Amino acid sequence: MSDIKLYDTRAFTATFMPSDELNAILKGDIGKFFAVRVEDMYRHVHRAVPASRSTIHSCLFITEGEASIKIGSELFTIHQHEMLIVPAGQVFSFEENEVNKGYLCGFHTDFLLEKFGNSVVKDFDFLRVWGNPMIKPDPDSARFIEQVMHRLLFDYSRSGLRNPELLQAYLLALLCEINRVYRPVSVGNPTSSVAITNRFRELLFSMIRTKHLVSDYASLLNITPNHLNKTVKAMTGKSPTKWIDETILLEAKVLLCQTSLSVSEIAFEVGFGDSSYFTRLFKKYEGRTPTEFRRMIEKS
The missing domain is CATH 2.60.120.280 (Regulatory protein AraC)
Incomplete structure (x- = not known):
């Protein structure tokens, strides 16, 4: 963490x-x-x-x-x-x-x-x-x-x-x-697949600001990117890439809502040197730019 x-x-x-x-x-x-x-x-x-x-x-x-x-x-x-x-x-x-x-x-x-x-x-x-x-x-x-x-x-x-x-x-x-x-989400699934998926999500949670590639997480888990892709998609219905993008978006939203950092500063905080690429990624999933999202929150 x-x-x-x-x-x-x-x-x-x-x-x-x-x-x-x-x-x-x-x-x-x-x-x-x-x-x-x-x-x-x-x-x-x-x-x-x-x-x-x-x-x-x-x-x-x-x-x-x-x-x-x-x-x-x-x-x-x-x-x-x-x-x-x-x-x-x-x-x-x-x-x-x-x-x-x-x-x-x-x-x-x-x-x-x-x-x-x-x-x-x-x-x-x-x-x-x-x-x-x-x-x-x-x-x-x-x-x-x-x-x-x-x-x-x-x-x-x-x-x-x-x-x-x-x-x-x-x-x-x-x-x-x-x-x-308590009932885990993954009841009935192979133990190894559960362990890989849970560990991936845990790593994602702690390293999203510095690691954005599926290959980064596969390396940390000592498996191939292909194996990680197949396992996570089968267990969650979403690819590792989608998980990574959504987690970046969540990080950005928290910073937009809980700090006064500029958009370029937030882009840097979540691991992007290019703020324009960060803005395009944010708009792809959220339907609005980071600046528009912050204005919407401030008005609510």
Whole structure:
């Protein structure tokens, strides 16, 4: 992850966090953990949230209605008693004015590591960039998940992070409940193909600013470009080239939305010395130039 700049979650979270949570932001707690009701959050969302990236993992559980979030380049919609997980560092966006209820909690990896050690988060594939972000629990598991999220909200609303041990214990319980019903996208596919595809997506996530060629990633994986092409296309329905282009676009969108860098500076940040080529690539997928995209976001 060293090649990707992660933006502090406080500035983003402050745009929709209820006023009674702002004290936590000022104290610095929000960078470690927060919990809020979804319906309270939406009262403070006055515009769509454009392509963003946070340093925290986010867990959204819906109790009424539905919710849609774009995670990476894919749009996911969940309904009552379903969840979406947005891993730390992953690009996401969502629209305003959705009508739903539920719970949202976010936590930094360090919040668990300081209590349970370095290996705890590695057990949860849904916190990895290649994991399946959509969780569809059975009725009993959904009830347990809702109970744990309610308890997290209750304790956080009452005490903030003054008693982190209790929050850490309930958060670990939540992740274990999610893990029990988690289903990877690649069920039934050959283990080697799954491993290659997951590793490709992980490398792409961390190296997109410096490596734009399929051959770059094939070399890192010690396979031929042809093998990587066939494997990734079979597993995801998209070629490695398409994955690379979409990831570049996501990086650019985050920089356009979360920084004041010029288009030429952003082109350089995502690995293009030629800003005109970057602009053509952006318009090919987005239908507008980077400058037009930024103006659209500023007006929304």
